[in-house]
Amino acid sequence: MTAHLKMAELHCHIEGAASPALALQMARKYNVDVSGIIRDGTYVWEDFSRFLTCYDAVAELFRTEEDYALLAETYLTELADAGTIYSEIIVSPDHGNTIGIGSDAYIAGLAAGIEAARAKTGIEGRMIITIIRHLGPSAAEHTALYAARRTHPLVTGFNLAGDERLFSVADFARAFDIPRDSGLGLTIHAGEMAGAFSVRDALDHVRPSRISHGVRAIEDDDLVRRIADEGVVLETCPGSNVSLQVFPDFTAHPLRALHAAGCRVTLNSDDPPFFHTSLRQEYEIASQVMDFSDEQIDGMTRTAIEAAFIDEATRARLLASL
Ligand code: ADE
Ligand code: ZN
Numbered sequence: 186m187t188a189h190l191k192m193a194e195l196h197c198h199i200e201g202a203a204s205p206a207l208a209l210q211m212a213r214k215y216n217v218d219v220s221g222i223i224r225d226g227t228y229v230w231e232d233f234s235r236f237l238t239c240y241d242a243v244a245e246l247f248r249t250e251e252d253y254a255l256l257a258e259t260y261l262t263e264l265a266d267a268g269t270i271y272s273e274i275i276v277s278p279d280h281g282n283t284i285g286i287g288s289d290a291y292i293a294g295l296a297a298g299i300e301a302a303r304a305k306t307g308i309e310g311r312m313i314i315t316i317i318r319h320l321g322p323s324a325a326e327h328t329a330l331y332a333a334r335r336t337h338p339l340v341t342g343f344n345l346a347g348d349e350r351l352f353s354v355a356d357f358a359r360a361f362d363i364p365r366d367s368g369l370g371l372t373i374h375a376g377e378m379a380g381a382f383s384v385r386d387a388l389d390h391v392r393p394s395r396i397s398h399g400v401r402a403i404e405d406d407d408l409v410r411r412i413a414d415e416g417v418v419l420e421t422c423p424g425s426n427v428s429l430q431v432f433p434d435f436t437a438h439p440l441r442a443l444h445a446a447g448c449r450v451t452l453n454s455d456d457p458p459f460f461h462t463s464l465r466q467e468y469e470i471a472s473q474v475m476d477f478s479d480e481q482i483d484g485m486t487r488t489a490i491e492a493a494f495i496d497e498a499t500r501a502r503l504l505a506s507l
Contacts, residue, residue, distance in 0.1 A: 257298025
């Protein structure tokens, strides 16, 4: 059992954290038929492409600043109640534009939710703005310019999510130059739906301090050594990987091998209700199925705080609380 261990998370897409119950509440509010995406209280999707479609449909159920505040407050309060001291949520201003409220209101709503959860529970939260790969490089550069304006102090990082099978990392290199110059922390989805080459491209073209997933680096020994040598932090999400069939089961998952090779790894939930997981469950799997000791798991939590996109005073306070 890991219930006595504090937790920290670097990788959770906020719309992917909406429980089916909350999504249904929104669907009732806006009179939307969700029978195609929620059945028997669970999200319905069959493969990665349909997961992304389902994700977008859920995102479109949240339509106002207040809806986004409720979503962030609900998720972070739940995390805090489960023993989490820090969470970075991945946010997509493009969704704010899709639903018509615009990026600023979308970010303001999420920030209000983060602040409300902190006031109630003490959990620290930050936002990572993501660009969406399947929307293409030019939309990405537009969003990057928005991120670089640093319109809210709780926005501290920048990511690339979406369909890794489309475009190449080099196509987004310019989009990453913009937030890098403005001082945002950089991480990038790679080595999830595409192989080791994608992780190598990410390191070469983006020079991030962290990789979102990165687990398929395991296909290339030299690359694993490079990740370990350079101290790049991997935001691993084993439950997501098994659910999306990146690996057939937890015993085939490379987290243990990456850890043994000296890579800096962390535990994350990605889109928890979509993958029937939670951050606590990821910790439990690491302990019970992958056989990591409490000390090793605590080390991953420490790594997450060390690699977090936060100011140094907050980092020191969080590290001291572990
Ligand atoms: N967006 C939400 N979840 C994602 C994932 N697991 N991979 C890529 N993009 C995503
Ligand atoms: Zn992700």
